[in-house]
Amino acid sequence: DAGVTQSPTHLIKTRGQQVTLRCSPKSGHDTVSWYQQALGQGPQFIFQYYEEEERQRGNFPDRFSGHQFPNYSSELNVNALLLGDSALYLCASILTGRNTEAFFGQGTRLTVV
């Protein structure tokens, strides 16, 4: 079992550009959540996808959007990048159910210059 995999591991983008981050959930998991972790801070919930739809959303602007595919993998898209978008982006996969464990990937380090 490969666990939760994210790609790429690092990338550098210029202000105003767009970026797409990818996540493959743990085998058998059907729900994906995305988090933003700024340097020295705890992760903040961006949104969650289940059955290819956004189910819950945190306090993030519409520049942040996502998608879930039929194989449960997911993408996070950020448009019009700002310097403040520089962070570690974490993907968590969950098997829907009561008190199940969320498994996190190693994250994608995004630097906006």
Added chain:
Amino acid sequence: GNSVTQMEGPVTLSEEAFLTINCTYTATGYPSLFWYVQYPGEGLQLLLKATKADDKGSNKGFEATYRKETTSFHLEKGSVQVSDSAVYFCALGISSSNTGKLIFGQGTTLQVKP
């Protein structure tokens, strides 16, 4: 609103010392509580959890008890090792049926010296 507050770090201890990392929360309803650990360059790993008041979560020598009366979930370990050096995050989950939506504290860095 829902929030988690952790003691500020870094916490620096000698090997075999006793560890306490304080965590308090504010939440509506009956949240689940978690401790996650993040080693350098890695993602988050679940360390332990408690799903209702007075539950004690434990793993790898770490323990935390869900105290509803004090809204706390302090992390403890009797004897830390150098390998425990990491960042520890306290988190709460509002819904037991949706553990993918978590609210995290700011994290506490633990440094254990030989």
